[in-house]
Structure formats: C-alpha cells, structure tokens
Amino acid sequence: MPTRWFRWLVSMMGIVLVAGFAAGPAHARDPLDRFYQQRPDWQPCHDGTLDAAGASCAGVLVPLNYSHPDGRTLTIAISRIAATDPARRRGVLLSNPGGPGGAGLQTMVTVQKGMTPDVRAQYDLIGMDPRGIGRSDAVHCAIPLPTMLFSSGFDVFGYARDTGLAAVLAASCLAGDIDKLRNITTRNTARDMDVIRAALGVEQISYYGASYGTYLGAVYTQMFPSRTDRMVLDSAVDPDRYWVGMYQDMGPINEYALDDWAAWAARHDDQYHFGATPQQVRAFVEDMIRRAAAHPVISLGSGYLVDEHTVPIMLLALLSNPKMNAGLADVVRLLSDGVDGKPLDVSKLKSKISGAAPEAAGMAAVTCGDRAAPRNPAWYYRNIEAARPTQPVFGAFANNITVCAYWPDPLEPATQVHNATPALILAVVHDTRTAYPEGVALHRDLSASRLVTLADTRIHGSFRPGLSPCVNDSVNTYLATGALPATDVTCEPDPEFFPK
Template sequence: MDSTGLDRYYNQRVAWKSCDHAELDAAGARCADVTVPMNYAEPRGRTITVAISRLKATDPGRRRGVMLSNPGGPGGAGLDVMLTIRKAMTPEVTARYDLIGLDPRGIGRSTPVDCGWPIGSMLRSGGVDRAAFDRNTAVQADLARRCADRHGSYLRHVSTRNTARDMDVVRGALGERRISYFGWSYGTYLGAVYTQMFPGRADRFVLDSAVDPKAWHTATLASMARPNEAAFDDWAAWTASRDAEYHLGGTARQVRAVVEDLITRAAADPIRIGRYRVDQHVVPMVPFVELDDPRKRAALAGDIRLLVDAANGKAVQPSPSLVGILQFIYEPTAQLHNSGQAAVLCGDAAAPHDPDWYWRQIQRDRRQNPIFSAIANNLNACAFWPAPAEPRTAVHNTVPALIVQSTGDTRTHYQGAASLHRAMPNSRLITLADVNVHAIFGNYPNPCVENTINTYFRDGTLPHTNITCQEH
C-alpha cells in the first residue's frame, strides 16, 4: 500500500457545514464530507466521500477527544445515532468527547450503494418447501445481478475493513491521535476490526450486543435461529396469559401452533393486508423483527392477531408496527439497510454458492427451530456475489474494551459475545441477565449497565472482573 498516497487523505481539511437534518441541526451538530480512496490499495485512484456529524464536547477544558459510533445493521446510517446514544451518557461523558456520527461507505450519504432492487430487503424466510426455496433463490440471484450491473467494481470495496480504514482517515483528518468508540450489533464487529487493524489508535471502546468475529457472516445469521425460538416461547407464554385480549390460545403451545399454521396458510394463499400480499417468506419475519425487545410483546401479539384475522378474510387496518416491517421487506428504500446491507455482508466474507447446501441446513435445523430455521439458514444474495477483495479479519488482540450483552439477545447470541471476549482478553464482559433485548446502552435502560459504561468513558476504568447486571 502506498502510504505516501494516503497522506493527502489523513491531512485533508475538514469543512464543517449544516447537516441539513432537522434533529442534528437543532442539536447544534455540524456535518462534513471526508474524502477517502475507493480502493486503499490504489490511493491515487477513484475517491468517494464519507459523511460525518459532530456534536462538540460540552466542556472544552475537559475534552479528551472524539468518540466515533456505528448503529449496526450492517447498513445502518449512523449520522444521527449519537443523538440517541448520548441520552444515556452522563454530563461528565458528554463534556469530554466530540460525538461523531458516521454513515459507513456505501450507506446513507456516503457514496451509497443503491442497486435498484424491486424489493426492500434480501432477508426473508426460505419458505416451507423446496419449490418456495427455489423461487427465493431466483429472487436472490436477480438482486445480486442488479448490484453487479449498477455498481461494478465499487462493490468489492464496500467492506468492514475499508470502513475501519475510513474511520482512521476520519481520525487523522480531525487531528486526533486516537479515537474512542461506541457500536451496537454489527457495530461491535466494525469496532473489533478497527482494534485489530489499528490497535495503537484505539482509546476507549464499548461494543454493545456483540458479534462473534469468528462466525461472520453466514454463521452469524445461522446462529439467530435458536435464540429466536427461545424468545418466541417466552412471548407465546406471555401472550397465552392474555388470551382474553389477543385470542391466540390459552397456552404457549397453542399460541405457537397458531403462528406455525399461519405460515402454512400463507404458503397456500398469501394474506392480503392493506396493499401487501404477505406470503410464507414474510410471515415469519414479523416475529423475527419484533422479538428483539421485550417491550414489543404487545405489538407482536397485536400484529399476529391482525394477520390471523386477515387470513380469515376479515378487513383489517395494519398497525404502524406491521406497516413498518412490511415496508422494510417489500419496499426499496436506499436509506434503509437494503442493498447497502448486502454490499457489506457479501463484501466481507464469501458465502457458500450451492443452493443445496442452504436447503440442507434449513432441513437439518427445522425440527429444532421450526419458525426461524428457514430465515437463519436461508440463501441470500451473497451466494451470487463476487469474491471479497480481502480475507475476513481475524480478531485477536489485547486492546482493552468493554463488551455488553444480554443473555437472551435474538440477533447476536450470548455465546458470540463470549467468543469476542476471548479474542480480546483484555476486555471485560458485562452481562445483562434474563432479558431478550438487542442493543442495551441508549436503548434499554439499566442503571448497572449505564453506570459501568459511563464510568469507563469518563475515566477509563474497566471493571476488575466480568460483571452481571440484573433487570431490576
């Protein structure tokens, strides 16, 4: 790599401007576009821009530096995420850091990948039988083709490793020796990759709801089946205890049977609800989306009730929560995850190409995980993607970090956080016990978690040992 060619990126002048974003502008944030090479191996070649925002430290006299961030996904636009995260920060923390939001390359305002897909997301269930699986396979091949036709060589350079390099250019352009960092979900993988690639540049890193770096990415998706089934059982018991309200069954087994039957019915005859025809590929996505937080239990019960009523021929008005899920899945919107998510996932690590391999995985896992096996093990556009430009990053370093994880996380399972902790032995692991929640700090209030994180950001003190926090 031509380090001389990179000097102009690290030494560029950052021109701050209005964010043209109502909430950021109201909060006093300023935004900028940072120029980075599309291909770091050819720094004198084509360039792209990465959009950042800054909420300045509230006490310049106590300022420590900058804190970058990522909201997860991958594919989540992060320009405004610090507006949410800082609500959980103490005044002592916001006094010390310029809080930096960033749209990762390929996402949001950062030279976005928009493949012109006819649907919103590639993530969906493979269906109940091989014919449905094969139809989904054809859809996924078409999605990958559209991306290759529209973006060509750029796709090979949309990756976590290059986003980590972009973060380091941002560090240099802001005149900082090191960065601190907060990331949710996929953002923990990005943060871990940064510590591996730039260990001397990492200051205080908090990785919330952690990805297992050894499993990224096909195995990460597959690992979601079991915790989702467990969370579903918890939800089914909760719903059964409220049968007078939802009429989905008086036992958890009855509630599960209703949902499994709903999937079968949607396979035979897609459910008309509003302007959508909800088929077997989408019905299981409703609980999948809403099982990431126990505060969504009522919304999920209500949405299943709506789908059952619609399947029975009743005219129903879809709820805001159900509309949001269906829009995400069916409607192409560049500002959501969509094709940008595919670019990052597929650009990070090669996926198996043989559809039969995925079908065997689904069938092998379906008995244990009847609702979610066909989501977690399903083939997606990555099966038809060009080979990644670089190998996946192996994370194994001694950078200190704070890893935060709930035991019932349905997106990034607890064992993945334990694996990341082993890969970063100088880290500490905060466990939030007996809660099915994904993304904790700034999202799911817990004084124990918040106090530990704020203490670390304030003065750099990690707990002496791993700790467990309780719900109450």
C-alpha cells in the same frame, strides 16, 4: 581561469544532482496524505433529529479503493454533537449502529441518553453513515427489495423460489457500478474511520458500536491497534462466525424469544385472542404462517408481500425488545386477518416494522464483500431441514440462502481478530440478534477486554436508559475514567423496564 571555473561548475552540478536523487525518495508524496490532512467543514445537518440535538455535519473524502488512492473517491457523511465542556474535552467518540448497512448519522442522538454528564463533557460524539450507506454515496440495486433476508418456506419448492430470488437480486446489484459495490466492505470502512480520526485532529479514537458495529470496531482494533482508545462493543459479534454463522445462531434464540412473547400474549388473551396459554399462542402463530403460505397477500400498490417467506422476518424484527410486545401482537393480528381475506392495512403494517432491517443493497455489499458464502444450494437446504424439528418458525430463515451465494469472491480476506486491545464488551444472555456465545467469543479474541453480561433479558442492545443501572455504570465509568472492571461482570435488568 575559465577552464577552472567550468570544471568547478560541472562538479557542483553533479553534487546537486546526486544529492537530489538521493533525497528524492525520502520526500516522495504519500498518496493518502491528502485524505489524512483534510479538515471537516462543519455545516447544519438539515435533519430534524440532528438539528434538534445541536449537531453539525460534514463530509470526509476517502478513496474508493485504498489500493488505488489516486483513483475514485467517496464522501463519508459524519455528524458531531460537541462535548458539553470544551475545557474538559479529551477526544472524539465514533459510533456505528449495526446492520451491516445501517445509517449512523443519528446514532449518537439516542446513545447519548444513557451517558452521564461527566462523559458528555469529555467527548465530541461522532455519527457516521458508513461508505455506500445513506448520505455516504449510497449503493443501489436495480431491484429495490426492502431486504435481502427471507425464510425459505416449508418445502423444496419454496426453497427453490428463494434460490432463484437470491440469484436475481445479486444480478440486479452487480449490474450497476460493480467497482463501487465491491469496495463497500468492513475493512474499507475501518480505513475510513482512521481517515476521519485524522481529519478530526486526534491521535486515537474512542468508539461505541452495536451489533454489526462491534465487528467493525473489532476489525478496527486489529488494523489500527495504536489508534484505539476506549472501545465499547454492545451486543457483540463473534468475528469467526460473521456472517453466515451469526445468522445460524439466530434460529434457536428467536424460537426462545417467540415462546417468551407467547407467554406475554397469553396473559393478554382478553385483548388479542391468540390463546390463553403460551402453547396456544405459538400454535396460533405457526398456523398463521401456514395460512399465509396457502393464501398470500400481495399489495400491488406498495409491492408488499405477505407469505411464508416474509412473515417470519416480520416477527423476528419485533422480538428484539419486550417493549415491542404490543406492537408484535398488533402485527400478528394484522397478518392473521390479512391472510384470512380481510383488507390488509399495509401502511399500518409498514409503520409497525419500519426500520427493522437495513436496505438490501448496502447490507448485501458489506456482507458479501466481507466474506465468501457457500455456493452450493444443497448445503443450505440440508441445514434448513436439519433445523426444522427444533426451529419450526425461524430455522428456515436462519439457514436460508442469500445473494452472497452468487456474489464475486471478496477483494480481500476477512480480518482475523486476535489482539490485546482493551475493550468493554456487552452481551445479553437472550439477545435475539447476536446470540450470547458470540459475545463470549469476542471476549476471548480481545484478550485484554472485560465482558459485562446482562442476565435474564430478551433484548438487543444493553446500553440504554432504564434497562440496567449496572450495565450503564460500567460503560460510563469506563468512558469517563478509562478503567475497565477488575473482573468480568454479570448485571441484572431493572424489572420496571419491561411491560407486564
């Protein structure tokens, strides 16, 4: 009898052990589960703009490197402006303001101004500081330059200066937390968006992205096609030309924009005294840049430099919206007086162009981490020289070398965007940041998309109050009902939007 019991006990133990080993892999823990199963702890934002909008803020934990989810983590800061009618709430609308490197916690405070009450009733509006930016574990470089973008100047000596500066800036960034820096990429931010989606308790996300944010949104549709709902991509980027080609495309359109502004300034010659014709105004600006090269202004207290490398960037910053025409005229006058030896009011100058470009560290991390740039300095200089005849002000910027020429190769290949995810793409014929052909190209890449073209307009970002009721109606109808236009649409701006 004891022998039979012993044999039975041994056989049962064997069955249990075999069953245990057989079942083990089916219950193995997914290392990403702890990220996907978290829930936000909403708290006050302690930010005047967000608090005034009734927003709340939270942090969402994500892996630094999704290939090693049990390793280091980052905390992504998000904001929420709740749907105005909880009974009609259908989901969340994430957002990105552009950049790359733009902080986005406050984005929906502005974007919601173009939304109808019907749309506001249906969505929680979600802002986000992308990884490595703002409150989301921001990256830093040892040299805190305000931008990684410069114009190369007028000759090979000026270009040599920028080549050296790019190398030094790259070294100053890479000397820090290189593991963190190299994981600040668009693909990882798209993965973060999917963790945020799960943390918010929804199966799909809707999205509004502007400028670089359209590239991020397009990458998300490629990586997580079943998780996308209603996608609005405003001032779209061509994924195949991101990012070197995208900057090259900015040269010709900003020359056009400068001429357009010059025509406005000529009409106000009694106030600004740049010239009575557009040609005289442009000549004044080009001469001012040459004078800045001969007599640069260095503000030791603020570290501000006014010369042929920085002036074109200041001009470009204010050409993206005709409502800034007067501000650009003020900047041209400040710069012209400064290079003529008059005292330069640096604080006033900075106030006019503040927020014009994302901080250098975050921008460098994303652009250089997404796609490798050409390494050979001669390649850039050939392009600069080829552009000069037709792009005398902006060709040396649009084709210039950057820190990415000295950056390590990306950890992952760039995403190839080609899918049939529905999306509403907005593109502006005279967009100074993302040239119109870029939006047309993204429309081809997203084969189920519709393209809304804003004609006859020099502006970056077309979904905004008062600019074009046609554009706003297309966006609001899509977000409210899910219905894309039956065909591509061309809209006109409201003439009352623009300064005379």
